[in-house]
Amino acid sequence: MTYEPINLGQKFSTFADHWAPRVVAEMNDYQFKLVKLQGEFVWHSHADTDETFIVVDGEITIEFRDGSVKLAAEEMFVVRKDVEHRPVATGECQVLVVEPRGVVNTGKAGGNLRRQMMCGSRRIWIYDRGLMKIESQRPGSQSSILNSNGLREFRPLSFHVRVYINQDCLSVRV
Secondary structure, eight states, X not given: OOOOOXXXXXXXXXXXXXXXXXXXXXXXXXXXXXXXXXXXXXXXXXXXXXXXXXXXXXXXXEEETTEEEEEETTOXXXXXXXXXXXXXXXXXXXXXXXEXXXXXXXXXXXXXXXXXXXXXXXXXXXXXXGEEEEEESSTTOEEEEEOTTSOEEEEESEEEEEXXXXXXXXXXXX
């Protein structure tokens, strides 16, 4: 067995989009998600779980209907379940979020920032050197494609993609 630490700086360097969490580890039913924040998020709450924010770099303000808390690098805060909140970052902020597997980042609020560490209905994992694993959220889920003979094939929605970043261009190979 190989024992390797997870380098958060290296993981953050593999993506640039904001408000799009990426899973880097799991512990029991909890996921550790890296997310880059900038601007205002939507007001939302999580009915079934607390949400932990650990600031790795930058600053974030978590607004509540009756106040706010400001966090800087190396600080953390736990938002209790059912508490409506809105993260705001005036500059780019790198955060490690800890919450149970399957939690949607906007709770029930929805909107165009709704993500569940997902690409479609699949979880996105970040591995070393830009290798990402995208897994189906539902066991046994399948997608259909047309093969080279024009026949429809069904494949499990669990596959790996390799992400290549060239200047400002992002290409994906499956």
